[in-house]
Amino acid sequence: MSEQFSFQTRLLHNNQKFDKETGAVSVPIQHASTFHQFDFDQFGTFDYGRSGNPTRAALEETIAELEGGVQGFAFASGMAAISTAFMLLSKGDHVVVTTDVYGGTFRFVTKVLSRLGIEYTFVDMTNLDDVEAGIQENTKVIYVETPSNPTMKITNLKEVVALAKKYECLTFVDNTFMTPALQRPIELGVDVVLHSATKFISGHSDVIAGLAVVKDEELAEQLAFLQNSFGSVLGVQDCWLVLRGLKTLHVRMEHSSKAAYELALWLKEQSEVERVYYPGLEGHPGYDIQQEQSDGFGAVLSFELKDKDAVRQFVNNVKVPVFAVSLGAVESILSYPATMSHAAMPGEERQQRGITDGLLRLSVGLESVEDIKKDFSNAFESLAVTK
Numbered sequence: 001m002s003e004q005f006s007f008q009t010r011l012l013h014n015n016q017k018f019d020k021e022t023g024a025v026s027v028p029i030q031h032a033s034t035f036h037q038f039d040f041d042q043f044g045t046f047d048y049g050r051s052g053n054p055t056r057a058a059l060e061e062t063i064a065e066l067e068g069g070v071q072g073f074a075f076a077s078g079m080a081a082i083s084t085a086f087m088l089l090s091k092g093d094h095v096v097v098t099t100d101v102y103g104g105t106f107r108f109v110t111k112v113l114s115r116l117g118i119e120y121t122f123v124d125m126t127n128l129d130d131v132e133a134g135i136q137e138n139t140k141v142i143y144v145e146t147p148s149n150p151t152m153k154i155t156n157l158k159e160v161v162a163l164a165k166k167y168e169c170l171t172f173v174d175n176t177f178m179t180p181a182l183q184r185p186i187e188l189g190v191d192v193v194l195h196s197a198t199k200f201i202s203g204h205s206d207v208i209a210g211l212a213v214v215k216d217e218e219l220a221e222q223l224a225f226l227q228n229s230f231g232s233v234l235g236v237q238d239c240w241l242v243l244r245g246l247k248t249l250h251v252r253m254e255h256s257s258k259a260a261y262e263l264a265l266w267l268k269e270q271s272e273v274e275r276v277y278y279p280g281l282e283g284h285p286g287y288d289i290q291q292e293q294s295d296g297f298g299a300v301l302s303f304e305l306k307d308k309d310a311v312r313q314f315v316n317n318v319k320v321p322v323f324a325v326s327l328g329a330v331e332s333i334l335s336y337p338a339t340m341s342h343a344a345m346p347g348e349e350r351q352q353r354g355i356t357d358g359l360l361r362l363s364v365g366l367e368s369v370e371d372i373k374k375d376f377s378n379a380f381e382s383l384a385v386t387k
């Protein structure tokens with residue numbers, strides 16, 4: 001029924017709009033760890049909290065509906081969602097992973113999966129020939145992040161899906177940067193969508209959470225089994241926080257994406273800035289693909305200053321954004337990938353991926369763009385003074 005509404009409206013008017021029993025206009029937080037069974041022979045929908053919980057089910061149903069998949073899963077963190085999804089693989093399998101993958105995912109693939117006899121190849125997913133060349137006989141998954149972190153490379157999802165179909169492997173997409181408000185990979189044929197719901201989906205820097213959504217029933221059954229076996233489920237208070245954050249997802253993404261675009265244009269004109277990475281800039285190599293496969297360019301951009309000293313000086317002088325790990329919040333977050341998100345990556349690998357010592361990532365929040373520009377201008381002036 002809700003299908004007839006736009007995404008914006010469906011964030012509010014969905015199955016969780018009010019509690020069916022009481023009419024409460026907020027999903028009840030169900031703390032119970034176990035559920036009384038009314039019938040000896042026929043157990044109810046819920047039996048034990050790890051296996052299923054009504055508050056978690058509300059979130060899982062909501063994200064599945066928004067991503068256009070058959071089932072959703074809520075995990076204790078983005079990494080819990082990602083690593084549980086990787087457990088769909090078995091010893092002897094191989095994965096093709098995008099080179100500038102999230103640092104934690106890089107660590108899991110290279111340090112954990114490898115110990116379990118699961119092989120990997122990193123490829124630049126902007127080049128489809130490279131993706132195809134990376135596929136082996138035992139490849140089971142192509143793992144994509146688009147836009148990638150932090151250099152904002154765009155992967156053509158439809159074309160990767162076509163390759164995956166040709167070689168009979170699955171596609172996983174980390175959709176954290178876009179959220180279903182801007183990009184719905186399942187509609188493009190992707191099998192598993194993953195999220196750090198810590199970021200834009202919850203949006204307020206107050207919860208660590210992960211989500212997964214799958215395309216078909218068979219995967220749903222397998223992932224449900226793994227979620228219950230691993231047990232890294234999201235607690236009910238946190239499920240509620242994510243559900244609340246979701247209600248404003250559309251307005252937050254709309255404001256922050258527009259602000260990010262304005263800032264990207266402005267940063268490009270600043271003499272202290274050597275380079276700006278934002279897929280909404282017309283010169284960006286992924287601009288056309290992004291325009292075709294998404295409803296926007298997102299709220300994250302990266303920019304490069306001369307060197308680490310310039311970065312230190314800049315960071316010490318900005319006042320509006322918080323300087324922190326993470327992204328996707330109401331407050332703008334400035335981070336330094338070299339020692340934050342990509343600290344787990346060896347220096348050489350980092351440099352190769354363009355994550356230089358001068359690179360900063362900015363996740364734009366809900367502040368006035370003019371205030372951010374003023375703040376950054378002041379910080380740039382301080383750079384000039386010390387030169």
Ligand SMILES: *Cc1c(COP(=O)(O)O)cnc(C)c1O
Nearest residue numbers: 077078079102174176196198209
């Ligand atoms: C933060 C992040 C993750 C990891 O999520 P956690 O909630 O921190 O475990 C994975 N992928 C991307 C793109 C992220 O930004």
